[in-house]
Structures are given as structure tokens and as C-alpha cells.
Amino acid sequence: xxxxxxxxxxxxxxxxxxxxxxxxxxxxxxxxxxxxxxxxxxxxxxxxxxxxxxxxxxxxxxxxxxxxxxxxxxxxxxxxxxxxxxxxxxxxxxxxxxxxxxxxxxxxxxxxxxxxxxxxxxxxxxxxxxxxxxxxxxxxxxxxxxxxxxxxxxxxxxxxxxxxxxxxxxxxxxxxxxxxxxxxxxxxxxxxxxxxxxxxxxxxxxxxxxxxxxxxxxxxxxxxxxxxxxxxxxxxxxxxxxxxxxxxxxxxxxxxxxxxxxxxxxxxxxxxxxxxxxxxxxxxxxxxxxxxxxxxxxxxxxxxxxxxxxxxxxxxxxxxxxxxxxxxxxxxxxxxxxxxxxxxxxxxxxxxxxxxxxxxxxxxxxxxxxxxxxxxxxxxxxxxxxxxxxxxxxxxxxxxxxxxxxxxxxxxxxxxxxxxxxxxxxxxxxxxxxxxxxxxxxxxxxxxxxxxxxxxxxxxxxxxxxxxxxxxxxxxxxxxxxxxxxxxxxxxxxxxxxxxxxxxxxxxxxxxxxxxxxxxxxxxxxxxxxxxxxxxxxxxxxxxxxxxxxxxxxxxxxxxxxxxxxxxxxxxxxxxx
Numbered sequence: 350x351x352x353x354x355x356x357x358x359x360x361x362x363x364x365x366x367x368x369x370x371x372x373x374x375x376x377x378x379x380x381x382x383x384x385x386x387x388x389x390x391x392x393x394x395x396x397x398x399x400x401x402x403x404x405x406x407x408x409x410x411x412x413x414x415x416x417x418x419x420x421x422x423x424x425x426x427x428x429x430x431x432x433x434x435x436x437x438x439x440x441x442x443x444x445x446x447x448x449x450x451x452x453x454x455x456x457x458x459x460x461x462x463x464x465x466x467x468x469x470x471x472x473x474x475x476x477x478x479x480x481x482x483x484x485x486x487x488x489x490x491x492x493x494x495x496x497x498x499x500x501x502x503x504x505x506x507x508x509x510x511x512x513x514x515x516x517x518x519x520x521x522x523x524x525x526x527x528x529x530x531x532x533x534x535x536x537x538x539x540x541x542x543x544x545x546x547x548x549x550x551x552x553x554x555x556x557x558x559x560x561x562x563x564x565x566x567x568x569x570x571x572x573x574x575x576x577x578x579x580x581x582x583x584x585x586x587x588x589x590x591x592x593x594x595x596x597x598x599x600x601x602x603x604x605x606x607x608x609x610x611x612x613x614x615x616x617x618x619x620x621x622x623x624x625x626x627x628x629x630x631x632x633x634x635x636x637x638x639x640x641x642x643x644x645x646x647x648x649x650x651x652x653x654x655x656x657x658x659x660x661x662x663x664x665x666x667x668x669x670x671x672x673x674x675x676x677x678x679x680x681x682x683x684x685x686x687x688x689x690x691x692x693x694x695x696x697x698x699x700x701x702x703x704x705x706x707x708x709x710x711x712x713x714x715x716x717x718x719x720x721x722x723x724x725x726x727x728x729x730x731x732x733x734x735x736x737x738x739x740x741x742x743x744x745x746x747x748x749x750x751x752x753x754x755x756x757x758x759x760x761x762x763x764x765x766x767x768x769x770x771x772x773x774x775x776x777x778x779x780x781x782x783x784x785x786x787x788x789x790x791x792x793x794x795x796x797x798x799x800x801x802x803x804x805x806x807x808x809x810x811x812x813x814x815x816x817x818x819x820x821x822x823x824x825x826x827x828x829x830x831x832x833x834x835x836x837x838x839x840x841x842x843x844x845x846x847x848x849x850x851x852x853x854x855x856x857x858x859x860x861x862x863x864x865x866x867x868x869x870x871x872x873x874x875x876x877x878x879x880x881x882x883x884x885x886x887x888x889x890x891x892x893x894x895x896x897x898x899x900x901x902x903x904x905x906x907x908x909x910x911x912x913x914x915x916x917x918x919x920x921x922x923x924x925x926x
Contacts, residue, residue, distance in 0.1 A: 369598070369667060375473060375587035382590060383410050384473070385417035387466040387480045389425075390908045392561045392879055395508070395568065397692075398453045398488040399699040405448040405559040405881045406440070406466045407910050411477065414914030416445040416556075420468035422591045422851070423447055424669060427484070428463045430679040434670070435462065439595070441851045442468075446557040448881035449852040459488045461506065461679045463577075467671055470590035478581040479671050483574045485682055489696045496686045507571040509685035524917040526550040527885070529905055535924045536896050539862050539872065542923075544892045544905060548885050555886055558909030558917065562878035562894060565902040565922070566695075568688055578676040594642035597848065599666040601635045601654055609635025610662055614655040614820050616790035619645040622833055623719040624788025628655075628818030644716040650846045655792050655820075664844045698873035698899065705870060712856040723825055727811035737803060741828075744802040751810040752782070752826055754798065761794045765824025767812035777814050780823035787828075787835040796838050806831045854882070860895050872897040883909070896925045 370378075385408055392403040406425060408417040420442055427436040435457070440447035467479035487508065522528070530545045544562070548554055589596060597617065601610040612630060615637045619625040627639045631654075652664050684692075702709075728751055738744045745754050745763075752765045765782045784791040791797055811825040857879050860867055874897040883890075896903075907919045 370587045370589055372585075372587060378590070379473070382419060382470070383417065384412070385409060385419050385468065385470055386411045386474065386477045387423060387468060387471055388910070389464060389466045389480045389482050390559055391464065391482055391484070392563055392876060394483060395485050395487070395566060395570070396453060397695055397699055398455050398457055398486065398490060399696075399703050401450045401452050401876070402464070402484060403448070403450045403561070403876070403879045403881070404464065404466075404482075405446060405909075406480075407557065408442055408445050408468060409910065409914065411474065414910070414916075416910070416912055416914075418445070419590050419592065420470050421593060422595045423466060423468045425449060426465045426670070427451055428465060428674065428677065429458075430460055430462075430681070432674045432677060437849070439849050439851045443882070444557060444884070446882055447852075448559070448854070450855075453486055453488075455488065455490045457486060457488055458491055459486060459684070460682050461485055461574075463677055463679070465671065468591065469588045469596065469669070472581060472588050472671055474581060476578075476580050479579050481577065481579060481677070483576075485570065487682075487684065487692065489692050496684050496689060505571075505683035506574070506680040507683040507685050508568055508688060509571065510687035510691060511567050511569045521918060521920045524554065524915065524919060526554045527907060527917055527919055529907055529919055529921045531905075531921070531923055533923070535926055538896055538898050538900065538925060539860075540896050540925075541862070542877075542894055542896060544878075544894070546885060546890045546892075546907060548888050548890070551886070551888065553913060553915065554911045554917070555884070556909055556911035556913075556915075558883045558885055558907055560878060560880040560883055560892060561904075561906045561908070562876070563904055563906075564875040564877075564899055565904050566875075567691060567901075572680060574680060575678065577678045580676060581671075594640055595851070597639040597641060597666065599637060599664055601631050601637060602663050602665065604661055604663050609633070610654060610657065611635055613657060614818070616651075616653050616655060616792075618651040618653075618785075618787075618789045619647050620649075620651060620787040620789050620833065620835065621645065621647045624721070624785075624833075625719060626722065626785065626788045626790065628790075628820065630819040643719045644851075645719075646716075646850050648847055648850050650848045651789050652844045652846055653790055653792055655790065659844060664846065666846065695875075698875075701871050702873045708870060709858045709860070711858050714854040714856060716853065721827070722817065723809075723811050723815075723827070727809045727825070727827075729807055729809040731807050732802065732805055739802060740799045741802050741805070742798050744805070744808070749808055749810060751812050752808075752824070754794075761798045763794055763826055765810055765812045765826065767824070770813060777821075777823050780814070780821060782824040782826050783815065783817060783820075783822040785825070785827045787830055787833050789835060789837065791837075800838075804830050804832075804835075860897075862895055873899055875899055877903065900925050 388407045390405050408420055410417050423440050423442055425438045426434055429435050436451050438449050462484045464482045464484050465479050472478050526549050528547045611633045615629050617627045617639050625643045625645045629637045629639055631637045654662055735748050755762055763782050763784050806829045809827045815822045815825050878894040903923055905921050
């Protein structure tokens with residue numbers, strides 16, 4: 350990985366400084382970095398509006414199938430039959446796996462959809478540039494949902510009722526080293542179940558898996574969907590691997606003549622409790638490149654060109670989508686009349702379940718907090734500990750000893766004072782300090798000089814020369830507002846961009862029927878357990894869950910890959926009466 354990082358740093362320095370690279374640059378990288386692929390697994394391929402599609406994605410070496418250590422970010426999309434993007438999520442890869450879910454709202458039409466997963470690096474593959482799974486969604490609430498007899502839909506993929514589940518109920522064991530076991534084959538409603546997974550060969554089977562327990566629906570499709578090709582369409586564009594984190598790149602253009610703004614410093618801020626700030630420099634084509642290796646939760650980013658008025662340039666982000674959608678095949682979905690009764694019952698149960706969403710909500714796993722780039726250095730003034738003055742101008746005059754404000758050539762300028770190395774830093778007095786409020790780069794000091802200090806929680810000053818990104822500064826001044834809600838008074842000086850934050854990992858809801866307050870709450874769950882990102886590192890692993898008020902046949906599925914690249918898809922069935 351050290352060689353990979355060195356080569357990547359070299360290309361990022363001498364080439365276009367963007368996520369898209371030339372063919373020769375790609376070949377240089379590919380000679381060192383192995384190609385990878387993504388593999389998807391889901392909890393179900395037939396779902397109703399109001400239900401969740403749960404998924405897990407693995408990053409694997411394209412040739413050997415062992416875990417790929419390349420990408421730290423991957424992308425999952427849902428496409429409709431018109432090859433339009435319905436949903437898109439960005440996920441951080443941890444231990445070669447990532448997981449998430451999509452909720453299907455009432456406005457989504459019935460039909461055939463595609464779930465797509467890829468990384469920036471897999472987009473370079475001539476084949477298998479992404480993985481895909483066919484998903485069929487039934488929405489009983491839209492006018493477009495119509496029923497027909499089987500004879501009327503021979504050219505369509507027809508969803509019909511099936512009385513016999515004997516074929517589906519056969520257990521599947523692709524890996525004899527991993528065995529699923531339950532104490533019984535038949536359980537009552539709201540009964541506690543312990544699922545045991547025994548591992549007889551840890552050396553061969555240690556890896557990442559998903560565990561799903563879901564009701565088997567008595568419906569089936571008339572046609573088997575032939576998997577579409579996943580070949581790249583654009584043979585002239587290549588992409589950098591996201592080795593350390595998410596790559597955000599784009600172009601800065603002059604709004605007057607669309608010429609590129611070259612050799613300009615660009616700042617990217619995610620203003621929040623623990624802000625993220627990145628700076629970069631445009632090249633001769635106006636291209637910029639940011640590598641986000643920090644966590645961020647806000648979806649609004651502030652991007653600015655330092656010392657350039659905001660209304661004189663435009664920001665154009667590079668797209669992340671794949672370009673091979675033209676090869677995807679979709680088959681229209683038809684609903685046979687035989688599913689009417691089942692669909693009506695399931696629809697009512699789903700609506701009841703969703704009405705108790707707040708009680709049955711999942712828990713989000715908190716991400717690690719970012720540390721600001723300057724760490725614990727500097728002197729911090731908590732303004733509540735001092736006499737408060739109305740404006741920042743007065744506060745810096747009366748409270749802050751290591752910084753001051755001057756007026757130069759009819760403009761206001763902040764300065765820092767290194768009281769320890771005063772003589773040495775006098776040589777750098779011509780440099781400007783890096784001034785931030787809530788992580789937002791302040792390019793024009795005039796905008797904040799009379800800002801209300803009553804809204805400021807703290808001021809941190811880091812004196813001395815400070816190199817951050819492509820610029821050398823005479824110190825850093827970082828201010829935080831009480832509510833972390835700073836906006837620049839002159840809105841034309843900034844560009845706000847919507848950048849989707851990575852999906853948060855969750856602990857999925859499980860009822861506890863030892864709690865009396867749950868007894869009167871309906872439970873029509875068909876998904877009894879979804880446990881992604883499961884590491885089977887012991888000879889025996891157990892999961893506990895409860896059955897719901899829903900009766901019928903349920904399927905337990907264990908799916909995933911060992912570190913040696915061995916695929917597992919084991920299953921068993923039980924009844925709830």
C-alpha cells in the first residue's frame with residue numbers, strides 16, 4: 350500500500366488533480382494497483398412500497414476474489430426502467446464491506462428496478478465495472494398498478510400467487526464449514542429464537558457476512574431475468590481510486606468568458622459541530638481536487654476561491670455516476686389477479702407497521718468525531734469568561750492579546766502576534782492569517798469585522814507561520830458560533846453545494862417482549878432480523894430475535910465472503926404458527 354500511496358500522490362501532483370485521469374496515467378496506476386469489483390447481496394428482490402430494501406456490498410479483487418484493500422468509498426444507486434436514478438447513497442468501506450438500506454415511498458411506481466454498486470476504481474474495468482441486482486417493487490397505491498390474467502401478459506414478467514413453497518423451502522448449504530441451527534422448526538408468534546452459526550474451519554471461513562431472517566412470500570415471477578452486461582461505455586475517461594477517502598473534484602470557470610481560473614486557492618468547508626476544511630489549488634485547466642478523509646454529516650458544503658469575488662466564477666463538480674447504463678435490460682412487471690388478496694393483506698400490515706415508526710426506529714451508530722486540523726495548539730478564549738463586547742472589532746481590541754485588527758489601504762485586516770517568537774515572525778508580517786468562522790474560510794475581513802460577538806462562543810488563535818494546503822499563513826484565527834450557524838453576510842462571495850454525506854451505520858430495531866409496554870403494540874414485521882457487517886471469528890456465534898404477529902414460512906440466510914475469497918450462501922427455513 351505504501352507504493353500505491355506514493356504513486357497516487359505523484360499523479361495527483363503532476364496531472365489534472367481531479368478524479369478523472371488520462372489513459373496513460375491509469376495504466377501507470379493499474380500496473381501497481383490491482384483491479385477490484387463489487388458484489389451485492391440483499392434481503393429480498395420483491396418488495397412493497399413502505400418496505401425497506403437492505404443491502405450489503407463487498408469490495409473484492411477482480412481476479413482472485415479475495416478482499417480488496419483499495420477503495421475506502423463506494424456508491425449504490427437504484428435505477429428505474431427509464432435508467433433514471435431514483436436513489437443514490439455513498440458509503441464508507443470498512444474491512445472491505447459496507448451496508449445500507451433504501452425505503453420505498455408511496456410515490457414510487459410498481460416495476461422492475463436495478464440496484465447498482467461500484468467504486469471509483471471499478472469504473473475503469475472494461476467488464477464488471479459495477480455489480481447489479483434486479484429488484485421488483487409493487488405499489489398498490491398508484492393508479493398505474495393494474496392486474497391482468499396470465500394469458501394477457503406472456504411478454505411481461507408476471508408476479509403471481511403460488512400455493513406450493515416446497516421447492517423454496519429446501520435448505521441450501523454452499524459452505525459445509527458454516528452451519529445454521531435452530532432449536533425447533535416451528536415457533537409461536539412473539540417467541541424468542543436463538544440462531545446459532547457454527548464455524549468448523551476458522552482459517553478458511555473468517556470473513557464478512559450478512560444474516561437475514563425474512564418471511565417467504567407466496568408469490569413468484571414468471572420469467573428469470575437475464576443479467577445485463579456491466580461493461581464500461583466511456584473508454585476515454587479513467588478514474589482515480591479513492592484510497593484514503595472520498596474524492597471531490599471539479600472545475601472553476603470565469604463567468605465572463607468560461608475561461609479556467611488557474612493557480613487559484615480553493616477552499617471547501619463543511620460547517621458543523623466538528624467542521625471539516627480542505628484547501629487545494631487549481632491547475633492550468635482550472636481543475637481542483639479534494640480528498641475527504643474526515644467524517645462529515647452536513648450535506649451543504651461551502652466552496653470559495655480565495656481572493657476572487659464569488660459572482661465572478663462558477664463551480665462545476667465532476668460527476669460520480671457510471672456511464673454504462675445503456676446496456677441494462679429491464680422487463681415490464683405485470684401483476685396477476687391471483688395476488689390481489691395477498692397484496693391487500695400485506696399492504697395493510699405494512700401501513701400498520703409504518704404507523705409505529707417512532708417506537709420501532711433504528712439506532713444510528715455515532716461516527717468518531719473529527720479533530721480540527723490545528724489540534725490542541727493555540728490559545729482559546731471562551732467569551733463567556735470575559736466581558737462581552739458588541740462586535741468582533743471591539744472583542745479583538747479588548748480581549749484577544751495574540752491578534753489584532755488594522756486598516757490597510759482602506760481595507761480591514763486581521764493579524765496574529767507570536768509573542769514568543771516576535772522577532773522571527775516579523776519577517777512574515779506580510780502574510781495574511783487564515784481566518785475561519787465555523788470552519789468557513791473568510792476571504793474578506795470586511796464581511797465579519799462588525800459581526801455580533803454575542804453569537805460567538807470562542808476564539809482560538811494559533812500564532813506563527815502556518816502552512817495549510819497550498820498556502821502559507823501568518824497564523825490561524827478560528828472562531829466558533831454558539832449555534833454553529835454562521836453564514837456570510839455577503840452571500841455572493843460563496844457557492845453552496847449539496848454533497849451527500851456517507852450513510853451512517855445502524856443498529857436495526859429488535860422488539861423486547863419481556864417489556865410489558867410492547868404487548869399492545871401490533872407487530873407485522875416480515876423482516877425479523879437483518880445483521881450486516883457480521884464477522885464470524887469464533888467457532889460458534891449466536892443471534893437472538895423475536896418472531897412477530899405474522900405467521901407463515903420464514904427463511905434464514907447467511908451470505909458473504911471469507912478473507913480467502915470463498916463465497917457462502919447458506920439457508921434454512923422455519924414456520925411460525
